[in-house]
Amino acid sequence: MISSPARRHMQRALAAKAAASTAPDQLMDGTGIYEQMLLQLANDRGRLKQIQSGEGKAKLKADLLPAYDSYIAGVLEAGQGAADEVVTTVMLWNIDAGRYPEALHIAGYALRHQLAMPDRFERTTGCLVAEETAEAALVALRVGGDFDPAVLDQAIALTDDQDMPDQVRAKLLLARGRWVLKSANDDNPPTEQDLVIAVESLKRALTLDQACGGKKDLEHAERFLKKHTATQPTG
Template sequence: MELLPKYSAWAEGVLAAGGAQQDDVLMYVMLWRIDAGDYAGALEIGRHALRHGWVMPLGNRNVQTVLAEEMADAAQSALLAAAGFDADLLLQTLDLTTDLDMPDQSRARLHKAIGAVLSESNPASALNHLNHALQLDPRCGVKKEKQQLERRLRNDSR
């Protein structure tokens, strides 16, 4: 991510100016920020891009799908590495993309990631997100986690 620092001041300038014209380079910076772990910075660009109706320069995914999938994947990778992930970043992503069109599987990935991140700190909310994921994509791979959380919540209520 050697390129990211070279574009930081420029990206901040575009965002501060509120530029509405499509900027492909800024869209790449959004992806680079996710890759570099600057999730809040990526969300800032994503919020700006969605506000102005920008599109991804290459590929077949729209901005909201890219944000949902990439943030979900980053969270899952962090959890696999036992590194933890800020649930608020995922909840911001969900809030930002809730009313926007994307494949159900992509939205399910985001709910699955939120459920995984919240499973220790807020099991009831985690279960809610896993249920949403399952409704959106029955093959999203949350059934085992869902059963474990249900069992845990039942045991906690005794």
């Protein structure tokens, strides 16, 4: 496992060099650092397969991921978009582990260079980023957990031009609208800007998928926006 600052620096430098010298239409296969990380990935997958609990897997991923950070930093710093299973897998593991800023930072690179997910995944990279982020936000809402709504804004911006089923994009927009309304009440109303975002997001979600479950949320958001507008000075 990479532990010392010197070893982390070397790993980042090797990853940057390998990524910079590998063209977008090539694989990272054959570079020493990539083979090393693939081996580590295989070993870590073996550990994950021994755990049945989804919660347990997420905790283990959180423990494993720092060992990949230097490699990922090097690739993102100098990479030209070569196919890289480590990058796409670590991106997903970061979502699973709740490391959303790290996941979306990697997603920006992956989507910009049109990196595909490994063959075992049926969804495109853009679809996976949108759906997994949305699902994490909705689960946090259901269980009263924490989630930074800015993560949803970033995921929406990153995947705006990505092709995906309408239901997936609707789920992401629904999550955004619901998080705006999460703490909304008469004593602590959202700002007008937040309410406008919520209304627009929920309307778009329902346009894409009328069965997304956002009708009552939209009514709620529109009532708050109407109250907010009515209380504003007319000049």
